[in-house]
Amino acid sequence: xxxxxxxxxxxxxxxxxxxxxxxxxxxxxxxxxxxxxxxxxxxxxxxxxxxxxxxxxxxxxxxxxxxxxxxxxxxxxxxxxxxxxxxxxxxxxxxxxxxxxxxxxxxxxxxxxxxxxx
Amino acid sequence: xxxxxxxxxxxxxxxxxxxxxxxxxxxxxxxxxxxxxxxxxxxxxxxxxxxxxxxxxxxxxxxxxxxxxxxxxxxxxxxxxxxxxxxxxxxxxxxxxxxxxxxxxxxxxxxxxx
Numbered sequence: 690x691x692x693x694x695x696x697x698x699x700x701x702x703x704x705x706x707x708x709x710x711x712x713x714x715x716x717x718x719x720x721x722x723x724x725x726x727x728x729x730x731x732x733x734x735x736x737x738x739x740x741x742x743x744x745x746x747x748x749x750x751x752x753x754x755x756x757x758x759x760x761x762x763x764x765x766x767x768x769x770x771x772x773x774x775x776x777x778x779x780x781x782x783x784x785x786x787x788x789x790x791x792x793x794x795x796x797x798x799x800x801x802x803x804x805x806x807x
Numbered sequence: 808x809x810x811x812x813x814x815x816x817x818x819x820x821x822x823x824x825x826x827x828x829x830x831x832x833x834x835x836x837x838x839x840x841x842x843x844x845x846x847x848x849x850x851x852x853x854x855x856x857x858x859x860x861x862x863x864x865x866x867x868x869x870x871x872x873x874x875x876x877x878x879x880x881x882x883x884x885x886x887x888x889x890x891x892x893x894x895x896x897x898x899x900x901x902x903x904x905x906x907x908x909x910x911x912x913x914x915x916x917x918x919x920x921x
Contacts, residue, residue: 698847724909732895734912780849784910794840794865795899795910797849 691716693783695798702771703806710766710801712781718742722784723757723764724795729777737779740764771805778802810834811913813898819919820888828883828916830898837902839881840910841865841873844895853896856881888920 692715702708714723725737738748740757748755752769768775781798811832820826830839837858842850852865854873862873870892874882885892895917899910 693849695849726912732917733914734897736909736911739909782850794852794855795842795850797842797851799847799849 691718691783691785691796693781693796693798695779695781695801697801698799699802699804701804701806704773705770706805707767707769708771708803708805710768710779710781710803712764712766712798714762714764714781714783716762716783716785718785724782724784725755725764725766726780726782727777728780728800734780737766768803771803773805773807776803776805811898811900811911813896813913813916815916816914817917819921821921822889824888826885826888826918828896828898828918830881830883830913832879832898832900832911832913834900834902834911835878836900836911837878838900839875840899840901841871841881841883842897842899843867844897844915850897853883885918885920888918890920892918893920894918 694713697711721742723740727735727737738755745757745759754767756765778800780800782795784795814829840855841853843853844850851867853867853871854865856862856875859875859878872884895915897915898913901910
């Protein structure tokens with residue numbers, strides 16, 4: 690069965706520190722997609738990144754970077770030089786592909802609440 | 808204008824009342840989803856619909872029903888609300904054949920059942 694685990698429930702850092710949010714997933718599919726979403730205090734879900742299972746290249750976008758390792762079934766998210774505006778709940782999610790009638794559903798981790806203090 | 812809208816944004820209701828949450832999208836997507844978010848549990852899938860005539864139960868469908876009135880509209884009903892249905896509810900859409908299966912989320916509906 691598919692499962693996403695974010696073992697870190699809450700993380701607190703001081704501004705300008707680097708922080709890594711862990712995500713471990715389980716799936717029997719060979720083709721799948723992984724996502725990260727940000728949920729700021731206002732409550733909406735903000736899409737950050739998607740990665741398909743055939744692309745293990747790490748990605749960097751400004752202060753954000755993602756490390757995808759199929760060997761350890763992990764898709765970790767690092768924020769460099771954190772800022773107060775990064776304070777939010779971050780969700781990792783897995784999407785099944787499968788057949789037409791099965792693909793597309795998202796399985797979310799429990800979320801990690803990041804607090805960046807000035 | 809937002810691509811995925813949800814009404815109402817906030818609702819307080821009493822135990823036993825019937826309530827409907829509505830979702831509309833202008834993205835032209837065929838797939839629509841309802842999720843519920845509880846603290847510490849992430850988002851869990853309630854129902855999903857891959858087209859107007861295709862509706863499927865998700866992980867936690869008990870106590871909920873849905874209606875896909877049109878490609879652009881997907882409603883979630885609580886027939887007899889109970890306090891443990893207090894949660895943040897999200898509607899999402901995705902496109903058939905979209906290579907990355909990316910879902911687009913509405914702003915959420917915060918429901919409180921007293």
